[in-house]
Amino acid sequence: MRPLASSVLDQLFHSARTPNAFLDQPVSDEELVRIWELLRWAPTSANCSPLRVVYAKTPSAKAALLKCVDPGNAKKVQSAPVTAILGMDMRFHDKLAQLFPHTDAKAWFEGNDGKIGDTAFRNSSLQGAYFMLAARSIGLDCGPMSGFDHKAVLAVLLPAGFVLALLGRSGDAYSADLPADPRAAGTLEPLVPGAGRTLELRGDGAAWIARVDADRVALSQARGVARPDLHAYWSGQLVVDELPADARLLGAVSRAERTFALPALQGTLVLFSLAHGEIVAHGSLAEAR
Numbered sequence: 152m153r154p155l156a157s158s159v160l161d162q163l164f165h166s167a168r169t170p171n172a173f174l175d176q177p178v179s180d181e182e183l184v185r186i187w188e189l190l191r192w193a194p195t196s197a198n199c200s201p202l203r204v205v206y207a208k209t210p211s212a213k214a215a216l217l218k219c220v221d222p223g224n225a226k227k228v229q230s231a232p233v234t235a236i237l238g239m240d241m242r243f244h245d246k247l248a249q250l251f252p253h254t255d256a257k258a259w260f261e262g263n264d265g266k267i268g269d270t271a272f273r274n275s276s277l278q279g280a281y282f283m284l285a286a287r288s289i290g291l292d293c294g295p296m297s298g299f300d301h302k303a304v305l306a307v308l309l310p311a312g313f314v315l316a317l318l319g320r321s322g323d324a325y326s327a328d329l330p331a332d333p334r335a336a337g338t339l340e341p342l343v344p345g346a347g348r349t350l351e352l353r354g355d356g357a358a359w360i361a362r363v364d365a366d367r368v369a370l371s372q373a374r375g376v377a378r379p380d381l382h383a384y385w386s387g388q389l390v391v392d393e394l395p396a397d398a399r400l401l402g403a404v405s406r407a408e409r410t411f412a413l414p415a416l417q418g419t420l421v422l423f424s425l426a427h428g429e430i431v432a433h434g435s436l437a438e439a440r
């Protein structure tokens with residue numbers, strides 16, 4: 152697998168927002184089918200695929216749906232050309248002989264309502280997330296919504312609906328009124344073992360500090376002194392006294408502070424002076440606290 156282009160990542164994650172209103176532009180049935188054709192390949196346990204989707208498109212379906220949503224959500228539903236009702240099939244296991252033929256997987260669930268409920272909710276929620284990403288990947292905006300009367304939707308449209316996904320195109324004009332995304336301020340630290348730790352590198356007494364965050368390391372020098380001759384390396388070895396054979400160049404430490412992508416959360420960071428051919432400072436990532 153190869154990394155996707157950053158423009159693709161922007162469309163799926165960084166720039167994608169939950170719109171409050173949609174442009175008056177139709178969403179075609181082909182697009183709706185395409186979303187399903189993409190999401191159904193993404194994994195669920197034993198391929199159980201419990202998600203079921205009903206698209207509310209017609210004026211009468213929208214009118215029925217509007218009676219079920221929280222008052223604060225009505226305007227958004229009104230504005231969306233299509234609302235997808237994401238629900239789960241509590242008899243998903245009937246299809247396991249076809250979807251997971253290697254074994255009698257249906258028998259795992261038969262008569263076990265707790266396991267059926269957990270499995271259906273977990274996997275259809277995952278498929279709900281796949282749904283949003285699939286919609287974004289074909290150029291549609293998607294607004295998830297759980298503020299509605301689930302039982303009322305059940306009665307009108309679908310068994311066990313748990314989330315609505317508003318689909319349409321919002322365009323820049325409609326996303327411009329959204330408040331700044333609080334996640335952009337870095338309020339959420341990724342939950343990665345070893346993230347957010349600090350390590351003081353041993354060496355020339357110049358107190359190089361490494362802040363290890365998820366898959367990055369920020370190197371800074373307490374006295375703010377730039378060393379143009381210094382290069383940062385990562386090695387998988389735990390102890391080093393010379394530049395190890397497996398040392399991987401992270402980059403030049405041309406400024407007093409630099410951030411590099413980290414190949415792994417294990418191993419050793421090494422600051423090496425090309426001018427003097429020697430290690431200036433190093434520290435084992437295992438010692439970061």
Ligand SMILES: Cc1cc2nc3c(=O)[nH]c(=O)nc-3n(C[C@H](O)[C@H](O)[C@H](O)COP(=O)(O)O)c2cc1C
Binds near residue numbers: 167169170224295332
């Ligand atoms: C499961 C789920 C339920 C949500 N329910 C509502 C809702 O009832 N009403 C609403 O306005 N937004 C709802 N949202 C939207 C979120 O608040 C929004 O996606 C989140 O704040 C991120 O906003 P952004 O995509 O613009 O960055 C829901 C989102 C999810 C994932």
